[in-house]
Amino acid sequence: MFDETIINMLIEGTWATLYMTLVSTLFGYIVGLPLGIVLTITDKEGIKPNAVVYKILDFIVNLTRSIPFLILLILVMPLTKLIVGKSYGSTATIVPLTIAAAPFIGRMVESSLKEVDKGVIEAAQSMGAGTFSVIRKVLLAEARTSLLVGVTIAVGTILGYSAMAGAVGGGGLGDIAIRYGYHRYETDIMIVTIVILVVLVQILQGLGMMLSKKLDRRHT
Amino acid sequence: MEPIIRVENISKTFQANNGQVEAVKNISFSIEKGDIFGIIGLSGAGKSTLVRCLNLLEKPNEGNIYIDGKNLMELSNRELRRERQDIGMIFQHFNLLMQRNVLDNICFPLEIAGVSRREARKRALELLEIVGLSEKAKAYPAQLSGGQKQRVAIARVLANNPKILLCDEATSALDPQTTKSILKLLKEINQKYDITIVVITHEMAVIQEICSKVAVLDHGSLVETGTVEELFRAPKTEEAKKLILNEFAHIKEMKSERMIRVTFSGKSAFEPLIGNVILEYKTPLNILYANTKTINGNAEGEMILQLPETKEIAESMIAYFKEKELGVEEVDDYVR
Missing domain, CATH: 3.30.70.260 (ACT domain)
Known part of the structure; x- marks a missing residue:
């Protein structure tokens, strides 16, 4: 029903979406994981309580998270241009996606790490474990399934954001959906992009959940 | 001879929502090497805080704690971490790493101490033998019973050859039969490896079973110390009497x-x-x-x-x- 150019465009769009999503998730974790760890340990119940550091980071995270993504996208355009050289296309979209994802990921990491039993942390400290050992061998290791569920949620959310970036020429499937479905009333193309997006989310979600379940040792 | 643990006038106050809570009030006592020393008190008496002061998991606001003559309060963080390797601790809820199998749980303190992986595994297997759980090496904590988990915790705590073993209500989550077997194991460890044991409990039965000396804690203060026989025959304080008589509360009828x-x-x-x-x-x-x-x-x-x-x-x-x-x-x- 579609000619070859359109099929090629859809395939390219799928790759572009995957590229944006996965690279942004990676960068999001490069910033968000340390952020989540610092939020966890500097909390007043944490292993290195520090009210000042916690409050500052907490504020920044809340601030960034309260800006709607579409606005953020436009807001950071000068920065995007500075880093990537242009403000449109899928590579450029990675910049706002990362900025939006990092605080969100930080929050999820924080909530995962705070699920770790305080008693186990205490036991590690009683054996002479320092802050770094506790983070690496207790917090991250014990929370790994919860962290993986977090990755799955993050990928899904970032995928959704990447589609939104289509509104300002962000590339990928969202871009196609808006250009064809919205501007040119070619509903069939739009529906196909939606189907592809749904399938992508399902696959990524399924993979993430399967992996996290496989790595969980807490069942009998 | 210098006692292995000497606690000098320690106090610990917590900041709570409705003012300050004095969990430990000016407590002093000594524990001789090789003793099994019981600290008994009702819940809320400050036992857990007191035992955590002995390895500085809780830092007292005042006072000094000497372990083998060394004042923990004067140590740097690094020195304190080193010292903690000599002071093992086991807990009411075992506190095993749920995502590691039994063998790797026992290797954990050795990893922290920087022992090579091969050496750690070898030692862990020996320890599993000692606590009688060799066949469970590859099992995960979720697959073990409470008593087995505590045995793993005991093996783990022995890995670094500690001088002192702190037991924080170590048998309180176990049934009477399992409690007996864990207490027996602790007694064996005390005798075989000459490890000084500090037992925190609210159960007189635990004290009677294994302790040689006992201290009675009430509302953050040490009200009575002595041998278990003394306490049992002639409790001097109301608090001690209450703890002993607690057991046959049913005669009240x-x-x-x-x-x-x-x-x-x-x-x-x-x-x-x-x-x-x-x-x-x-x-x-x-x-x-x-x-x-x-x-x-x-x-x-x-x-x-x-x-x-x-x-x-x-x-x-x-x-x-x-x-x-x-x-x-x-x-x-x-x-x-």
Whole structure:
């Protein structure tokens, strides 16, 4: 029903979406994981309580998270241009996606790490474990399934954001959906992009959940 | 000789929502090397805070803690972490790493201490043998019973050859049978490896089973210390009496004018004391409760007796028991 150019465009769009999503998730974790760890340990119940550091980071995270993504996208355009050289296309979209994802990921990491039993942390400290050992061998290791569920949620959310970036020429499937479905009333193309997006989310979600379940040792 | 643990005037205050909570108030005591030292108190007495002060998981606001003559309060963070490797701790809820198997759990303290992986595994397997869980090496904590988990925790704590083992309500989540086996294991460890053990508990039975000395904690203060025999025969303070009598709280139902608790040790157990006293005063006595226990290998007995109503006879009976060197104390406070 579609000619070859359109099929090629859809395939390219799928790759572009995957590229944006996965690279942004990676960068999001490069910033968000340390952020989540610092939020966890500097909390007043944490292993290195520090009210000042916690409050500052907490504020920044809340601030960034309260800006709607579409606005953020436009807001950071000068920065995007500075880093990537242009403000449109899928590579450029990675910049706002990362900025939006990092605080969100930080929050999820924080909530995962705070699920770790305080008693186990205490036991590690009683054996002479320092802050770094506790983070690496207790917090991250014990929370790994919860962290993986977090990755799955993050990928899904970032995928959704990447589609939104289509509104300002962000590339990928969202871009196609808006250009064809919205501007040119070619509903069939739009529906196909939606189907592809749904399938992508399902696959990524399924993979993430399967992996996290496989790595969980807490069942009998 | 310098005691292995010397606690000097420590106090710990917590900031709570409704003001300050003094969990530990100016406590001092010493523990000799090789002892099994019990700290008993009701919940909220400050036991857990006190035991956490011994490895500085809780830092006291005031006071000093000497471990083998070294003042923990003066150590740097790094030195303290090193020192903690010599002070093991086991917990009520075991606190095993749920995502690691049994063997890797035991390797954990060795990893922290920087022991090579190969060496750590070898040591872990030996330790599993000691606690009798060799066949569970590859199991995960979620697949073990409470008693097995505590055995793993004990193996883990032994990995670094500690000088001291702190047990924070280590048997409180276990059934009586398992409690007995864990206590037996602790006693073996104490004797075989000469590890000083500090036992925190709210159960007198645990103290009687393994401790040689005991300290009674009440509302953050140390109210009584001594040997377990002393505490059992002649508790000096109200708090200690309460803890001992806690066990037979069920006699409260039997109302009576005057009751005494008599305690007797191995040597007086051969004399028919109750029979004799009844024959002597031609008046019956009512035995409300009787029990014998083994404390550190000696048979120790206790009875709650309901005395006759005639005051003179009751007094004479008390005098008779005292003359026979039994421990006698009135317990009428606890029957109402």
